[in-house]
Amino acid sequence: xxxxxxxxxxxxxxxxxxxxxxxxxxxxDRTAYLEDxxxxxxxxRDFAGLSLGRQVWEGMDLRGRSFEGCNFMGCRWENVQxxxxxxxxxxxxxxxxxxxxxxxxxxxxxxxxxxxxxSCDWKGSDLLHVNFNALEAMETQFSESDLYFTRFIGAKxxxxxxxxxxxxxxxxxxxxxxxxxxxxxxxxxxxFDVAPGAxxxxx
Ligand SMILES: [Zn+2]
Numbered sequence: 001x002x003x004x005x006x007x008x009x010x011x012x013x014x015x016x017x018x019x020x021x022x023x024x025x026x027x028x029d030r031t032a033y034l035e036d037x038x039x040x041x042x043x044x045r046d047f048a049g050l051s052l053g054r055q056v057w058e059g060m061d062l063r064g065r066s067f068e069g070c071n072f073m074g075c076r077w078e079n080v081q082x083x084x085x086x087x088x089x090x091x092x093x094x095x096x097x098x099x100x101x102x103x104x105x106x107x108x109x110x111x112x113x114x115x116x117x118x119s120c121d122w123k124g125s126d127l128l129h130v131n132f133n134a135l136e137a138m139e140t141q142f143s144e145s146d147l148y149f150t151r152f153i154g155a156k157x158x159x160x161x162x163x164x165x166x167x168x169x170x171x172x173x174x175x176x177x178x179x180x181x182x183x184x185x186x187x188x189x190x191x192f193d194v195a196p197g198a199x200x201x202x203x
Pocket of ligand 1: 022
């Protein structure tokens with residue numbers, strides 16, 4: 001698991017980021033920091049215990065990488081490619097994801113709660129025991145994925161596809177579903193105690 005080091009800037013209580021003594025907000029040259037980080041990550045495939053919270057990642061290619069026990073909380077991800085990557089016990093809570101590709105990824109025991117997601121593609125992924133609670137997602141694709149025991153409690157999903165998914169024990173309790181497609185999925189094995197007046201419960 002990632003180690004918690006506090007930013008050395010006086011009065012700041014945020015977590016220091018990888019390869020630095022300060023939090024991302026106090027990195028003096030964030031562009032240079034990110035370029036250095038990209039070059040450091042490029043030749044490596046397996047990462048463990050990274051602390052990379054609150055960073056802004058645009059156009060990164062992280063396909064086929066493996067992450068274990070890493071902290072990505074509050075990161076902003078835009079046009080990031082993560083196809084075929086693997087995440088174990090990682091924290092991506094309160095992230096903002098736009099136009100990111102997670103096709104054929106493997107997520108196990110990860111937390112992506114309170115995140116916002118727009119035009120992302122998780123097609124063909126294994127998303128087991130993942131916490132997507134309070135997720136706000138639109139125009140996003142989870143089709144052909146295994147979502148066993150994954151939770152979308154209190155989520156707000158608009159134009160989201162779960163076509164041909166395994167939804168055994170998937171929880172949508174208290175969620176708001178608009179134009180959500182569950183075609184060919186075993187939604188009868190999922191839990192749908194949705195918010196009062198909410199549309200979208202499959203019938
Ligand atoms: Zn700081």
